[in-house]
Amino acid sequence: METTEPEANVTRIMLAVNESSIKGYPHASISSRGAFEWTIQKIVRSNTSGFKLLFLHVQAPHEDGFEDMDSIYAFPEDFKTMKHRDQTRGLHLLEYFVTRCHEIGVACEAWVKEGDPKEVICRQAKRMRPDLLVVGNRGLGPFQR
Amino acid sequence: METTEPEANVTRIMLAVNESSIKGYPHASISSRGAFEWTIQKIVRSNTSGFKLLFLHVQAPHEDGFEDMDSIYAFPEDFKTMKHRDQTRGLHLLEYFVTRCHEIGVACEAWVKEGDPKEVICRQAKRMRPDLLVVGNRGLGPFQR
Numbered sequence: 001m002e003t004t005e006p007e008a009n010v011t012r013i014m015l016a017v018n019e020s021s022i023k024g025y026p027h028a029s030i031s032s033r034g035a036f037e038w039t040i041q042k043i044v045r046s047n048t049s050g051f052k053l054l055f056l057h058v059q060a061p062h063e064d065g066f067e068d069m070d071s072i073y074a075f076p077e078d079f080k081t082m083k084h085r086d087q088t089r090g091l092h093l094l095e096y097f098v099t100r101c102h103e104i105g106v107a108c109e110a111w112v113k114e115g116d117p118k119e120v121i122c123r124q125a126k127r128m129r130p131d132l133l134v135v136g137n138r139g140l141g142p143f144q145r
Numbered sequence: 146m147e148t149t150e151p152e153a154n155v156t157r158i159m160l161a162v163n164e165s166s167i168k169g170y171p172h173a174s175i176s177s178r179g180a181f182e183w184t185i186q187k188i189v190r191s192n193t194s195g196f197k198l199l200f201l202h203v204q205a206p207h208e209d210g211f212e213d214m215d216s217i218y219a220f221p222e223d224f225k226t227m228k229h230r231d232q233t234r235g236l237h238l239l240e241y242f243v244t245r246c247h248e249i250g251v252a253c254e255a256w257v258k259e260g261d262p263k264e265v266i267c268r269q270a271k272r273m274r275p276d277l278l279v280v281g282n283r284g285l286g287p288f289q290r
Contacts, residue, residue, distance in 0.1 A: 042277070045192055047191065132187065
């Protein structure tokens with residue numbers, strides 16, 4: 001019996017997703033894809049109208065490009081450009097999951113936030129109060145402390 | 146589209162359940178009931194044929210009746226009787242969940258094991274390899290260390 005259910009009655013699952021460490025176009029990490037596929041195959045299954053996925057991508061400030069430097073010097077304008085580029089990367093990453101959800105027919109929402117991933121995920125989980133929080137099998141991924 | 150699915154394809158959810166601390170007939174703890182109702186309402190939803198619940202009740206050795214004693218002395222026969230009584234209590238506890246599953250129409254299996262709940266739950270989760278492990282919102286309940 002699959003009917004369209006009122007928003008208040010769907011099961012809301014938050015997925016924290018991050019980027020693959022491969023440089024270039026922002027691909028979803030293997031653990032993020034794994035967490036997504038697990039959620040679809042094992043939880044949502046055929047009941048696509050009963051669930052809503054909430055994707056959260058947290059970007060550690062300046063997480064890419066400067067890993068090997070102890071300190072950097074740049075003009076304020078450089079940071080603006082970088083921040084804009086980071087946000088664009090985040091949106092491209094989320095685009096992958098949002099597209100997959102549209103293909104599958106399951107409702108979703110997606111956010112990019114900046115900060116320490118562990119803290120931001122906890123804060124957003126408290127704010128959004130999903131029924132279930134799913135992270136990749138590497139925990140919080142390469143950011144985990 | 147709900148059809149009967151082959152066993153290999155169902156989502157297997159392990160629920161660790163324990164007794165209420167109320168004396169008398171072995172009632173399921175509030176957190177165990179909560180975990181069960183959450184699983185049915187938020188995960189299984191209307192897709193009862195897509196899931197199988199695996200109930201695990203772990204009894205800490207001699208967990209009830211002797212909490213306030215520093216040491217006890219008893220004949221070996223007393224221990225046998227006590228162990229038998231413990232197992233019976235465990236089965237009555239599981240009966241509640243198994244009956245609920247039958248009412249709802251979701252497949253289930255149930256076990257009573259003895260030992261340290263935390264260790265036994267981890268060991269059984271590794272052995273059974275469920276897709277999801279659900280414990281009550283008090284973690285491992287009053288046994289948690």
